[in-house]
Amino acid sequence: xxxxxxxxxxxxxxxxxxxxxxxxxxxxxxxxxxxxxxxxxxxxxxxxxxxxxxxxxxxxxxxxxxxxxxxxxxxxxxxxxxxxxxxxxxxxxxxxxxxxxxxxxxxxxxxxxxxxxxxxxxxxxxxxxxxxxxxxxxxxxxxxxxxxxxxxxxxxxxxxxxxxxxxxxxxxxxxxxxxxxxxxxxxxxxxxxxxxxxxxxxxxxxxxxxxxxxxxxxxxxxxxxxxxxxxxxxxxxxxxxxxxxxxxxxxxxxxxxxxxxxxxxxxxxxxxxxxxxxxxxxxxxxxxxxxxxxxxxxxxxxxxxxxxxxxxxxxxxxxxxxxxxxxxxxxxxxxxxxxxxxxxxxxxxxxxxxxxxxxxxxxxxxxxxxxxxxxxxxxxxxxxxxxxxxxxxxxxxxxxxxxxxxxxxxxxxxxxxxxxxxxxxxxxxxxxxxxxxxxxxxxxxxxxxxxxxxxxxxxxxxxxxxxxxxxxxxxxxxxxxxxxxxxxxxxxxxxxxxxxxxxxxxxxxxxxxxxxxxxxxxxxxxxxxxxxxxxxxxxxxxxxxxxxxxxxxxxxxxxxxxxxxxxxxxxxxxxxxxxxxxxxxxxxxxxxxxxxxxxxxxxxxxxxxxxxxxxxxxxxxxxxxxxxxxxxxxx
Amino acid sequence: xxxxxxxxxxxxxxxxxxxxxxxxxxxxxxxxxxxxxxxxxxxxxxxxxxxxxxxxxxxxxxxxxxxxxxxxxxxxxxxxxxxxxxxxxxxxxxxxxxxxxxx
Numbered sequence: 001x002x003x004x005x006x007x008x009x010x011x012x013x014x015x016x017x018x019x020x021x022x023x024x025x026x027x028x029x030x031x032x033x034x035x036x037x038x039x040x041x042x043x044x045x046x047x048x049x050x051x052x053x054x055x056x057x058x059x060x061x062x063x064x065x066x067x068x069x070x071x072x073x074x075x076x077x078x079x080x081x082x083x084x085x086x087x088x089x090x091x092x093x094x095x096x097x098x099x100x101x102x103x104x105x106x107x108x109x110x111x112x113x114x115x116x117x118x119x120x121x122x123x124x125x126x127x128x129x130x131x132x133x134x135x136x137x138x139x140x141x142x143x144x145x146x147x148x149x150x151x152x153x154x155x156x157x158x159x160x161x162x163x164x165x166x167x168x169x170x171x172x173x174x175x176x177x178x179x180x181x182x183x184x185x186x187x188x189x190x191x192x193x194x195x196x197x198x199x200x201x202x203x204x205x206x207x208x209x210x211x212x213x214x215x216x217x218x219x220x221x222x223x224x225x226x227x228x229x230x231x232x233x234x235x236x237x238x239x240x241x242x243x244x245x246x247x248x249x250x251x252x253x254x255x256x257x258x259x260x261x262x263x264x265x266x267x268x269x270x271x272x273x274x275x276x277x278x279x280x281x282x283x284x285x286x287x288x289x290x291x292x293x294x295x296x297x298x299x300x301x302x303x304x305x306x307x308x309x310x311x312x313x314x315x316x317x318x319x320x321x322x323x324x325x326x327x328x329x330x331x332x333x334x335x336x337x338x339x340x341x342x343x344x345x346x347x348x349x350x351x352x353x354x355x356x357x358x359x360x361x362x363x364x365x366x367x368x369x370x371x372x373x374x375x376x377x378x379x380x381x382x383x384x385x386x387x388x389x390x391x392x393x394x395x396x397x398x399x400x401x402x403x404x405x406x407x408x409x410x411x412x413x414x415x416x417x418x419x420x421x422x423x424x425x426x427x428x429x430x431x432x433x434x435x436x437x438x439x440x441x442x443x444x445x446x447x448x449x450x451x452x453x454x455x456x457x458x459x460x461x462x463x464x465x466x467x468x469x470x471x472x473x474x475x476x477x478x479x480x481x482x483x484x485x486x487x488x489x490x491x492x493x494x495x496x497x498x499x500x501x502x503x504x505x506x507x508x509x510x511x512x513x514x515x516x517x518x519x520x521x522x523x524x525x526x527x528x529x530x531x532x533x534x535x536x537x538x539x540x541x542x543x544x545x546x547x548x549x550x551x552x553x554x555x556x557x558x559x560x561x562x563x564x565x566x567x568x569x570x571x572x573x574x575x576x577x578x579x580x581x582x583x584x585x586x587x588x589x590x591x592x593x594x595x596x597x598x599x600x601x602x603x604x605x606x607x608x609x610x611x612x613x614x615x616x617x618x619x620x621x622x623x624x625x626x627x628x629x630x631x632x633x634x635x
Numbered sequence: 636x637x638x639x640x641x642x643x644x645x646x647x648x649x650x651x652x653x654x655x656x657x658x659x660x661x662x663x664x665x666x667x668x669x670x671x672x673x674x675x676x677x678x679x680x681x682x683x684x685x686x687x688x689x690x691x692x693x694x695x696x697x698x699x700x701x702x703x704x705x706x707x708x709x710x711x712x713x714x715x716x717x718x719x720x721x722x723x724x725x726x727x728x729x730x731x732x733x734x735x736x737x738x
Contacts, residue, residue, distance in 0.1 A: 614734030617668075621660050 009062045012053045013082055016090065017133060019046055020126030027119035035115035036105040039122060043098045046125070050090035057087055063135050079135030079197060084488055085326065089132040089260060092330060093253050096337050097125050099460035100248040103341055106456035107244055107348060117157060117242070124150035124249060131257050137186045137196040140261070144182065144221065147257060148175045151249055155241040167237035174234040178224015185217030189268065202267045215273030218265050226258025226310045229284040233538050235307055236291075239299040243347060246299060247340030251306050252333035259310065259329050262317040278318025282416045284311030289423035291534035293430070294520060294527070297353050298343050301431050304534070305379065306336060308420060312394060315417055321397035323489045328390035330485070331473065335378035335387060338464030342372040345457055346435060349450040350442060355434040357442035364450045367458050369436050371465035376432055378468035380425040380508050383501075386470050389483065391421060392500060400495040421504060422511035429515030644685030651678035665718050665728045669711060676707045
């Protein structure tokens with residue numbers, strides 16, 4: 001390999017990282033009219049650069065390293081590395097970000113803070129690229145936090161809405177819980193292996209006995225960022241942000257960072273840790289799917305569906321099928337972004353997010369209807385769509401994993417995953433029916449006013465819908481094994497159960513039919529409440545975490561007031577008393593002494609002065625007396 | 636003629652001097668003080684005259700006494716003139732009140 005090609009690759013990597021951050025600084029100051037065009041230009045450049053990088057990438061990858069800190073012989077380098085996985089993520093992030101930004105120009109056209117919006121998006125892209133390109137855990141953690149910040153800023157973008165600010169804080173705090181675990185995991189990694197470099201760790205992972213706690217701590221980062229059980233409640237609240245943000249951050253890319261992290265650290269996970277991860281993923285899938293079932297907010301259904309799909313990916317990681325999870329991440333990014341953007345188009349048309357006030361929109365929004373149908377079909381996993389391929393891979397992997405274990409209970413994981421895909425069909429069909437079929441139910445805004453958005457919004461939606469078709473990923477619509485994806489990332493074993501495809505298609509069809517026909521039970525029934533409040537997880541947090549924390553805080557506050565303040569006050573009072581004593585001593589002792597001397601000198605002076613009283617007679621007296629004394633002394 | 640013992644003269648002179656000194660020191664009025672000074676001068680004169688008996692030929696003591704008397708007269712004139720000016724200036728001749736030296 002010639003040297004200048006390497007230099008070109010280094011330059012490309014640096015430019016990819018630098019562009020969005022430079023864009024962030026420029027866009028903060030840009031006017032709102034040019035900001036959108038500028039942002040799209042930047043992201044297009046980024047996409048072109050990543051494609052170029054993908055084409056030029058050598059087999060062994062590229063890495064840039066710089067020394068950052070050296071503490072008493074231990075050095076922490078900054079390291080960015082590009083490999084096939086990173087390039088895949090680069091292209092996905094740039095592609096979705098580009099479409100979302102084009103969409104945003106139209107969707108947010110009368111938003112006064114538009115330039116700030118695009119600046120935040122650039123910040124997010126930069127941070128996400130940082131995670132993707134990070135060559136060691138420390139760098140990844142830094143960008144991980146930066147992504148959290150960008151997410152916080154974008155969720156709370158509508159600063160005038162208190163709910164948005166609250167949701168942003170909630171997302172930030174819940175992510176913090178996970179991040180602390182991640183940080184401890186990084187410490188543990190350094191403690192056990194003496195390095196944070198991902199390549200070295202991958203090499204060591206297979207040879208050394210791995211502590212389970214390490215893997216679980218690192219996994220906590222993923223639990224926070226990817227909204228896994230039990231930290232999943234921030235994601236539905238994050239829907240307070242603008243819809244394109246939900247599409248980019250909270251469906252396609254940011255929440256996938258946790259999955260990406262798991263893919264990077266997979267060799268560091270012990271079998272026990274993998275089991276826990278698989279279980280957490282399974283619980284999340286079912287929990288999210290069930291919570292999506294009776295939501296009335298169009299975006300919340302999609303949010304819980306995201307939770308559910310992320311759970312599926314995590315479960316795939318837990319069952320050891322990194323490639324399957326990454327494949328699902330890729331397909332999910334396309335169709336979920338498409339779903340969110342379509343939902344944005346629907347919201348744009350009817351000015352509400354409440355699905356009970358929609359209905360029959362397939363006539364007034366035909367393009368959106370078709371795109372939505374394609375993306376939803378990919379999500380539920382109908383054949384000929386991308387989701388089918390990735391889900392089949394994951395389910396096959398999960399069943400073969402369960403087969404390897406002796407314990408019969410491990411079949412809980414794949415069976416739950418299979419059932420949750422039926423659950424997906426159920427809630428998506430219900431949503432489909434509520435939005436596009438039946439009668440239009442909103443009396444305030446007449447149905448004739450609902451119209452398709454302009455092509456700036458329709459274009460990205462249609463493009464994402466096209467990419468939801470399975471043809472792009474695999475020529476064979478019923479199996480992913482011929483896919484280009486698995487030629488780049490080869491599967492470890494290729495077990496395909498013959499009954500898998502018919503069974504899952506059957507389950508999806510049954511679920512979809514049920515969902516389409518089902519009438520919602522009364523809103524106050526316990527099942528609906530359980531789903532609407534996502535298993536009362538927030539109440540659990542409210543009573544078991546937040547309330548005791550606040551009580552502890554007020555207790556500490558009172559202790560602070562009484563004990564600490566008392567101590568400080570007592571100290572202050574004693575100092576004042578001491579000062580008074582010193583003052584008295586000073587006054588009586590030192591000042592008294594000084595005054596006494598002054599008084600004495602004054603007295604002496606007056607005494608001396610009295611001799612010179614100006615009376616001539618006393619002078620004469622003195623002279624005579626003096627003369628007499630002298631005489632007496634002489635004689 | 637038996638000469639009088641000079642001791643007695645000296646005694647009278649000393650007494651006169653002491654009286655004069657006492658007047659100068661104790662009296663408040665300037666004129667009285669001047670009178671005391673005259674007394675002290677005269678005490679000296681007595682001494683001069685008394686010692687003059689030991690010089691019967693040239694009687695220098697008596698000559699000096701006369702000289703002193705003249706000087707005393709002149710001195711009194713000058714002193715009285717000053718005193719009149721002082722009185723005009725300060726409207727008093729009480730030495731207690733004339734403490735200009737105590738400045």
